[in-house]
Amino acid sequence: MSTEHDPGAAPGLFQIEEPDAGAPKRRAAGLGIGIDLGTTHSLVAIAPHGAPPRVLEDEAGRALLPSVVAYVTDPPRVGAEALALQVEHPDRVLSSVKRFMGRAPSDIDEPIPYALGERPGDDGRVVRFDVGGRLVTPAEVSARILEVLVARAETALGAKPDGAVITVPAYFDEAQRKATKDAARIAGIEVYRLLAEPTAAALAYGLDRSEQGVFVVFDLGGGTFDVSVLRLDKGVFQVLATAGDTHLGGDDFDRVLAEHLLRAAKVETPSKHVRAEALAAARAVKHALTTQPVAAATLPRAGLEGFEVTREAFEAMIRPVLGRLRAPARRALADAGVEKDEIDGVVLVGGATRVPAVKRLAERLFGRPPLDDIDPDQVVAQGAAIQADILSGNPREGVTLLDVVPLSLGVETMGGLVETIVPRNAPIPIRARQVFTNYSEEQTGMTIHVVQGEREMAADCRSLARFELSGIPRLPPSMARVEVSFQVDADGLLTVTARELMTGVSQTVEVKPTYGLSDDEVERLVLDSLDHADEDFEARDRAEARVELDRVCTAVRRALAADGDDAALLPPDERRAVAAALEEAAAALGDPARPAGELRRLRERLEAESEPFARRRMERALAERMAGRRVAEVERAVGDAKALDERRGGHHPTMTPPAPATE
Amino acid sequence: MDDPFAILGLPRSADLGRADVDRAYFAALEAAHPDKVAGGDEAARRRAELAAARINEAYRALRTPVGRLETLCRLGGIDLDSSDPKRGAPMPDTAFLTEMIERREAIEAARRAGAGALEDLRDAVEDEADEAVAQARRALAGGDVAAAARALVRRRYLARLLDEIEEAMS
Known part of the structure; x- marks a missing residue:
């Protein structure tokens, strides 16, 4: 959490500089790569300097890198060689981790095939796989996959890529997007943009054919399902609506089929090895059934030999999974305001759309045979490569992408209801505001609970962040005015700002939602990552921690000098605790060898000890401001208090739900 | 409050169609889209994000016929999203x-x-x-x-x- 003074952003008056004020500086055209970080496999493609996109292959000529990481050796193995170890080491070979990106263990409503671990401070918010005693997060596992793809691109380009466009399911929420960005950070690659997978696919199709009209992209990957409705018009790709399910994909077909095979083998409680074997066999059968009517499965460990599965039987098994594809498809059309007969084309994306039953369903849902002439596994990476080329400074004639926010964003109000601030399918980037008020005169703080989802009750939505805006003046009910504004950037990532409008002192609290992994930890993971554990990073990390600690020390000293003797603001026992924390921090600053982690801990302690003091000072300052004291004096005090308030992350005072104001 | 018609360079009219609004929107974004300055410095990117956000806000207000009519009312002095007795939404009978x-x-x-x-x-x-x-x-x-x-x-x-x-x- 940070605070900032932003006088230019009065409601309705916020001034922006015109975009043509001063030619935007661009770097020289660079090397951008497109990465499809998929549930079951990942790809990298390039389209340098306007060239058609090309998917890159490894030395063995394989384009698809299985999204599998084996923590059997050190360093871990990635891809096909990791997959080969899966039946032997089911505990240490991680696959389909995309399903766990940005999730807490409690979010996951399917059996997790791996052992999980926890670190102090996780509070059950972070998935950590325990691979032979070592804990790794989904973002770290994804980082290992990204590293391999980046290395592949480096070989093809003959130079290190400058940045990447990484695709995410359109229906990925805030936390899942953030986790993907963190994975890239850990892998040491700059992210030009997170791009929705269906949008990427449309880009690959549209550029190829200069299409016009309304297109539906039906994207069924290994673990995620997206439907997007786009309008293509003279190089403008406008996403009209998107819907989906981030826990639905071809993996679900495998699971259903694997269970069927295990039943056939009369295995009631399969070991992890047997389960892994059954899944591998199910995948093979599924693939075979796309082109032939019957396929046979053999499970040596389970004692099943040449067991035949017909396409008909398979389709009957997966019918419940197929049923779940219908609702998002209908919702996307309804949200886009598009009728079936207005659709000009349907594009199939994702390996699971090879299943004939899926193709037939897509045709039925949209009333026309789908296009599948670009390899459905490769089309997303190709689109990402095109976008990466544009963003690296190679403008392609007239291509503009207009994307949307997939899920509504809002805040919790009285009674646990959600007040939507940015409705789903609003074009991004976007900024939206809403004014809230107090419900009683006693209320001097307001808890802003930011949620994402379509449900009416906050408890049913995904919680993104919760923070307290304090220092609201005592005013009769419904008289206070707090403006909450949401800003969603072009990656679909959100920043929330809350401002108190009545006192004239603008207090701004800015929150970047997180999903349990703190920025500090991601930073540490960046450092831990094999390629980057060099002295430079450690030194920089230490220097940054030092600067932050020094800043807090200075703010505390200033506050103590001004009001330290006022027992009403700082009772003696609190003062002793603050002084002790300050002394220890000063000693650490005098010792250049102190590690960054310790400096951070000292800073956190000093912030925690001095926080009540800072709050009382701020409250008094605001009260005095209301009473008409000199503005400059008050602002100085508030400024000091804010400096202390800065980075007071994780602190949640008693919740006082805000009530919405209809101004 | 901003005038979405002005932001998109459109006349204040109830007779605009979706196609008019789309055309003006695409043209406005053509210049302001964050992609155009993706390689630029942080300040240029921030400016572009803000400008694009403003254009998107205007577009969201004007893209439906009802949105255009409600915006015209707001610009005419009556804000349907407000409960202010004078300048807010009138109570139905x-x-x-x-x-x-x-x-x-x-x-x-x-x-x-x-x-x-x-x-x-x-x-x-x-x-x-x-x-x-x-x-x-x-x-x-x-x-x-x-x-x-x-x-x-x-x-x-x-x-x-x-x-x-x-x-x-x-």
Whole structure:
């Protein structure tokens, strides 16, 4: 959490500089790569300097890198060689981790095939796989996959890529997007943009054919399902609506089929090895059934030999999974305001759309045979490569992408209801505001609970962040005015700002939602990552921690000098605790060898000890401001208090739900 | 408050079509899209994000016919999203409110009577909502912002009723 003074952003008056004020500086055209970080496999493609996109292959000529990481050796193995170890080491070979990106263990409503671990401070918010005693997060596992793809691109380009466009399911929420960005950070690659997978696919199709009209992209990957409705018009790709399910994909077909095979083998409680074997066999059968009517499965460990599965039987098994594809498809059309007969084309994306039953369903849902002439596994990476080329400074004639926010964003109000601030399918980037008020005169703080989802009750939505805006003046009910504004950037990532409008002192609290992994930890993971554990990073990390600690020390000293003797603001026992924390921090600053982690801990302690003091000072300052004291004096005090308030992350005072104001 | 018409470079008119708004929107974004400065410095990117956000906000206000009419009312001095007695949404008359309450109760009865009854109810409410929009358009053409606002408030009530009917149908 940070605070900032932003006088230019009065409601309705916020001034922006015109975009043509001063030619935007661009770097020289660079090397951008497109990465499809998929549930079951990942790809990298390039389209340098306007060239058609090309998917890159490894030395063995394989384009698809299985999204599998084996923590059997050190360093871990990635891809096909990791997959080969899966039946032997089911505990240490991680696959389909995309399903766990940005999730807490409690979010996951399917059996997790791996052992999980926890670190102090996780509070059950972070998935950590325990691979032979070592804990790794989904973002770290994804980082290992990204590293391999980046290395592949480096070989093809003959130079290190400058940045990447990484695709995410359109229906990925805030936390899942953030986790993907963190994975890239850990892998040491700059992210030009997170791009929705269906949008990427449309880009690959549209550029190829200069299409016009309304297109539906039906994207069924290994673990995620997206439907997007786009309008293509003279190089403008406008996403009209998107819907989906981030826990639905071809993996679900495998699971259903694997269970069927295990039943056939009369295995009631399969070991992890047997389960892994059954899944591998199910995948093979599924693939075979796309082109032939019957396929046979053999499970040596389970004692099943040449067991035949017909396409008909398979389709009957997966019918419940197929049923779940219908609702998002209908919702996307309804949200886009598009009728079936207005659709000009349907594009199939994702390996699971090879299943004939899926193709037939897509045709039925949209009333026309789908296009599948670009390899459905490769089309997303190709689109990402095109976008990466544009963003690296190679403008392609007239291509503009207009994307949307997939899920509504809002805040919790009285009674646990959600007040939507940015409705789903609003074009991004976007900024939206809403004014809230107090419900009683006693209320001097307001808890802003930011949620994402379509449900009416906050408890049913995904919680993104919760923070307290304090220092609201005592005013009769419904008289206070707090403006909450949401800003969603072009990656679909959100920043929330809350401002108190009545006192004239603008207090701004800015929150970047997180999903349990703190920025500090991601930073540490960046450092831990094999390629980057060099002295430079450690030194920089230490220097940054030092600067932050020094800043807090200075703010505390200033506050103590001004009001330290006022027992009403700082009772003696609190003062002793603050002084002790300050002394220890000063000693650490005098010792250049102190590690960054310790400096951070000292800073956190000093912030925690001095926080009540800072709050009382701020409250008094605001009260005095209301009473008409000199503005400059008050602002100085508030400024000091804010400096202390800065980075007071994780602190949640008693919740006082805000009530919405209809101004 | 910003004027979305001005941001998109459009005349303040109730007669604009979706195609006019789209064309103006694409043209405005052509220059301001964050992609155009993706390789630029942080400040340029921030500026572009803000400018694009402002354009998107304007587009969101104007992309539907109702949005355009409501925006014209707001620019004419009546903000339908506000409950201010003078400059906010006008209260519908009691007869209309009573009627809405009765119709809400009618949803339950129609549900019991079967799908056909709900569809009839939906069609009737849809027609009325369309008529309210047409009334607002006529009022604005005649310069009567207050009358347009009253019609648009009725439309909002009807739209909410429609949501409830559709929920009952699903």
